[in-house]
Amino acid sequence: MAKTKIAFFCTACGHESPKWMGKCPSCGEWNTLVEELVQKSSGTKDLIDDLVHRDSGRKKTFPQLLQDIVPGQNSRSDTRDGELNRVLGGGLVSGSLVLIGGQPGIGKSTLLLQLAMRYGKTVLYVSGEESEEQIQMRAQRITGDGSQCFIYTETDLTEILSQALKMKPALIIIDSIQTVGNGNIESAPGSITQIRECTAQFQKFAKETNIPVVLIGHITKEGGLAGPKVLEHIVDVVLQFEGDQNNIYRVLRTTKNRFGSTDELAIYSMDAGGLREILNPSEMLISQSDEDLSGTAVACAVEGLRPLLLETQALVTPTVYGTPQRSATGYDARRLSMILAVLEKRCGLPFGSRDVFLNLVGGIKISDPAIDLAVVIALISSLQDISIGKNICFAAEIGLTGEIRGVPRIEQRVQEAARLGFDTMYISKYSPTIKVPGIHVKLISKLEDIFQEIFG
Numbered sequence: 001m002a003k004t005k006i007a008f009f010c011t012a013c014g015h016e017s018p019k020w021m022g023k024c025p026s027c028g029e030w031n032t033l034v035e036e037l038v039q040k041s042s043g044t045k046d047l048i049d050d051l052v053h054r055d056s057g058r059k060k061t062f063p064q065l066l067q068d069i070v071p072g073q074n075s076r077s078d079t080r081d082g083e084l085n086r087v088l089g090g091g092l093v094s095g096s097l098v099l100i101g102g103q104p105g106i107g108k109s110t111l112l113l114q115l116a117m118r119y120g121k122t123v124l125y126v127s128g129e130e131s132e133e134q135i136q137m138r139a140q141r142i143t144g145d146g147s148q149c150f151i152y153t154e155t156d157l158t159e160i161l162s163q164a165l166k167m168k169p170a171l172i173i174i175d176s177i178q179t180v181g182n183g184n185i186e187s188a189p190g191s192i193t194q195i196r197e198c199t200a201q202f203q204k205f206a207k208e209t210n211i212p213v214v215l216i217g218h219i220t221k222e223g224g225l226a227g228p229k230v231l232e233h234i235v236d237v238v239l240q241f242e243g244d245q246n247n248i249y250r251v252l253r254t255t256k257n258r259f260g261s262t263d264e265l266a267i268y269s270m271d272a273g274g275l276r277e278i279l280n281p282s283e284m285l286i287s288q289s290d291e292d293l294s295g296t297a298v299a300c301a302v303e304g305l306r307p308l309l310l311e312t313q314a315l316v317t318p319t320v321y322g323t324p325q326r327s328a329t330g331y332d333a334r335r336l337s338m339i340l341a342v343l344e345k346r347c348g349l350p351f352g353s354r355d356v357f358l359n360l361v362g363g364i365k366i367s368d369p370a371i372d373l374a375v376v377i378a379l380i381s382s383l384q385d386i387s388i389g390k391n392i393c394f395a396a397e398i399g400l401t402g403e404i405r406g407v408p409r410i411e412q413r414v415q416e417a418a419r420l421g422f423d424t425m426y427i428s429k430y431s432p433t434i435k436v437p438g439i440h441v442k443l444i445s446k447l448e449d450i451f452q453e454i455f456g
Contacts (some may be wrong), residue, residue: 008033009192014228019374036193076259077170077212083152083268084111086240086304087252089260091173095210096259097203097234099177100252101217101225102241107250108216110138111241112173115214117144121170124163128179128189130157142274157182157198161205163212169211174202176216178226195227199234208404232256243270247363248314249284254304267364282399283422285362295382298393298422299374300413301366307409307416309393311361313369314378315353326354330360331375332367338376339398346402346447349383364404368405368429372398375424377454378445386455389424393417396428402447406431414441426450 008017010033015026023030076091085091088098102108108128117139128133129428132151139146147422152166154160157180164172174180180198182191182369188194199215206213215235218226223240224229238256243249252266267278278284286298286309300307312331319325327335336358340351358375360366373396381388395413397405406428407413417425418439425433429445444450 003259007036009036009228011192011227011230014196014230034192036187036191037441040412066278068232071414076123079115079118081115081277082268082279083252084115086306087221087254087257087266088237089254089257089264092214093236093259094210094212095206096212096236097206098212098214098237098239099217099225099231099235099312100214100239100241101219103219105266106198106241106243107270107275108241109142109175110142110270111252111268112175112214112216113138114142114144114274116149116171117142117146119171120145120148121315122148122150122167123172123173124152124167125151125175126152126160126180127175128153129130129175141272153233155179155181157201159179161201164211165209168209172211174212174215176211177202177231178218190226192228192409196233196234199227199231203234219240236452242365244291244363249278249292249362249364251364255438261304265306265308266422272362281306281362282309282416285360285364286420287311288312288360292387295378297374297377297381297388298390299371300393300395300417300425301368301371302407303366303368307412308364309416309420309422310364310366310371311377313359313361313373314375314382315357316351316379319353319355324351325355325357328358330363330365331358335372336375339372339379340440342398342402343376343379347380347451348429349380351379351383354383355364356423368407370395370413371398372396373404373450377450380451380455388454391422392424393422394424394426396431396444400448404428404430404444404446410434411436414439 008020010024012029012032013027015024017033020033024032049343075094078091079085086157096446102412116125132153134152145417152163177199178190181194182197185193185197202213220226236258240255248270250268250270254262254264265304268275269283271276297312298309299312300309326337343349344351373394377394395407397407399405410427411434413435414425414436418436422439424440426442426444429443434441
């Protein structure tokens with residue numbers, strides 16, 4: 001008979017401890033150890049390992065010299081979704097394990113059901129949260145063939161792997177990893193032990209059968225993926241689905257990718273027919289107002305290989321209370337405080353006695369420092385109540401000494417601005433010389449220079 005015991009696992013690093021401690025001895029995090037019921041059984045892993053090895057025809061591996069390794073042909077498959085291909089680095093890699101996380105109701109299941117219906121190959125969609133009827137009702141409003149999509153409602157890991165080995169699909173989707181459990185482990189599905197063991201078995205299955213597996217993961221109230229931190233280390237790709245449920249736009253970011261860049265960004269629009277790709281996000285991120293209003297400026301950012309033109313909006317008002325308020329939506333609040341300090345020091349502007357609110361149109365979050373200059377212009381425009389032309393855009397970083405610093409891929413930014421009809425663009429004097437037909441590029445070196453040129 002298998003023995004059971006109580007153990008404590010760290011939610012940050014997965015460290016196992018026989019007793020509770022306030023501080024994890026492995027990673028040093030505080031209050032991260034949680035209690036789990038553990039079963040010591042020699043057959044816990046052997047049962048699933050034998051199942052996979054027997055049916056998949058596992059071959060023995062031997063050490064090889066690096067130069068003797070032959071790269072696989074056609075290792076990526078098209079998902080029939082241009083935005084998803086972008087964040088994956090060009091498509092799904094054979095034998096990869098992909099994890100998609102996001103808030104409840106953000107559209108994770110809808111996105112992967114669309115993928116299953118449009119993939120063009122046999123797909124096994126495993127759901128532990130919804131019935132077949134619920135999934136079929138959602139599929140009715142999604143455009144796609146779906147003739148090769150198989151729905152399987154199961155939460156037992158052994159049964160899922162058995163069916164997958166019998167079918168040998170081109171893709172497996174698990175919705176969600178928190179509902180899957182191994183019957184040989186006493187802990188409930190969704191516990192740290194179950195998530196770690198089930199994810200490890202899916203990884204082994206994907207590598208040995210060369211079938212890509214996509215997992216849906218829940219997130220905690222702090223915004224991190226539920227389960228041990230080792231979960232993100234096991235998988236090959238981690239995608240984060242972001243968005244406001246009051247906004248129709250959804251953003252899919254790459255936070256980890258062993259097969260491509262981690263700077264890519266995909267934008268979708270949620271409508272009655274599911275998630276629709278936004279092919280030109282710049283038009284979405286610029287407001288359509290016909291009037292020239294103070295407190296707005298257009299910046300050109302780059303996410304991955306994609307240039308984005310977005311509008312920054314600022315509101316500067318006299319402080320009612322003793323301490324000025326600082327609020328930023330889609331922009332780093334600490335960087336906003338730094339920029340306000342630079343403006344007060346270098347330009348003598350009285351932001352210390354003003355409430356400042358900053359917003360990036362479209363509900364998108366951008367970390368590219370190239371939008372610093374547009375933030376500065378929007379802040380000064382609101383403070384002075386002077387509007388600037390809607391045909392001007394900006395791309396430069398602000399230093400602590402007030403210098404205008406250059407940013408990478410400036411030619412790509414200028415070309416995107418010219419394509420969208422802007423006729424003037426301010427960049428750093430230290431950027432490479434750029435000549436693009438249809439747009440006048442102005443070079444500046446100091447914050448005081450652009451303040452005098454635009455606001456007099």
